Amino acid sequence: MRIEAEDVPGFFKKELCVESGFRVALLLDGHLSGEVPPGWHTLGGVGSMIAGPAGTRRATAVIVDAYDTELHYTFPNLMTLDPVRIRVGLSLVIAAHDLAVLNGALLRHRRSIAVNEVRDFLRSRVREIVAAYVRCRFVRDLVDSGIARSQLESELARGLAEVISAHGLSFRTIRCLGFTVSAADEVVSNLDDLFRIHVRAKPGGFQMTGGSPC
Numbered sequence: 405m406r407i408e409a410e411d412v413p414g415f416f417k418k419e420l421c422v423e424s425g426f427r428v429a430l431l432l433d434g435h436l437s438g439e440v441p442p443g444w445h446t447l448g449g450v451g452s453m454i455a456g457p458a459g460t461r462r463a464t465a466v467i468v469d470a471y472d473t474e475l476h477y478t479f480p481n482l483m484t485l486d487p488v489r490i491r492v493g494l495s496l497v498i499a500a501h502d503l504a505v506l507n508g509a510l511l512r513h514r515r516s517i518a519v520n521e522v523r524d525f526l527r528s529r530v531r532e533i534v535a536a537y538v539r540c541r542f543v544r545d546l547v548d549s550g551i552a553r554s555q556l557e558s559e560l561a562r563g564l565a566e567v568i569s570a571h572g573l574s575f576r577t578i579r580c581l582g583f584t585v586s587a588a589d590e591v592v593s594n595l596d597d598l599f600r601i602h603v604r605a606k607p608g609g610f611q612m613t614g615g616s617p618c
Contacts, residue, residue, distance in 0.1 A: 425471060429503035431464040439503070440465075466507045468500040472576050475523045482535050488543045492534050493581035494560070496526070498573050506572025522573075526564070533563040538583075546583040553580035 421444050422428050428440040477494040484490050500506055510517055510525075537556050538546065546552045557578045568575060 425469065427468050427470045427500065427503065429466045429468075429507075431466060431504055431507060435504060464507065466503045466511070468503060468506070470500075472497050472499045473519055473522070475519070475526065477523070477527065477530055479531050479534055482538045484538055484543045484546065485541055486543050489586060490538060490543060490546065491584045491586070492538065492556075493584075494530065494534070495577075495579045495581060496530070496560075496564075497576035497578075498522075498568065499576055500572060501569075501574035502572040504572070505570070509571040525571075526567070529564060529567055530560065533560055543583075543585060547585060549583075552583065556580045 422440050422442045424442045426442070430437045430440060475496045475498065477496070478491065479494075480491045481489045482492055510522070534556065537559050541552070557580050560578050561575065564575070564578075
């Protein structure tokens, strides 16, 4: 949440209570002046942090949850190399890092932003990375594979690092919850491993034969 000084008459002249579990950053003209620790603060504390010529500085308080925030994603119908449709579940744990950057990049002119809005903001980039990873691999290399989960987590960490940092956030953990296949596609995939149809050009026409792929 963001509070401008002019939003509340005498805001920085009254007592300000910062509850445990929250971070409050004071911005002067958009630049971080300092953070207010939990507790009660009066003119002698908060006021001295924003001291300056009257009317020449814009004071803003940015209030965020100090605890980590977990974002859950589920992406169904991603196509593997087989091709088979697969579902991927993810958990990303993030936290506010640079409150001045967060204020300018995420809040902008808004009063507040909800967790689901942050999740939706990252969704397209997360899906892009996951889909690119899945489409280059066979379903048998993904399902029940700890290596595949670890590789995808590393891909996400690299692919999201810049956008996360650019919006004043930081990663805590990235966890792939697993790859699952729909019942219908699982049957097709199992049959495909046992018997593949190849159409081979032969003199006098085409012949259909069973066997493994080249």
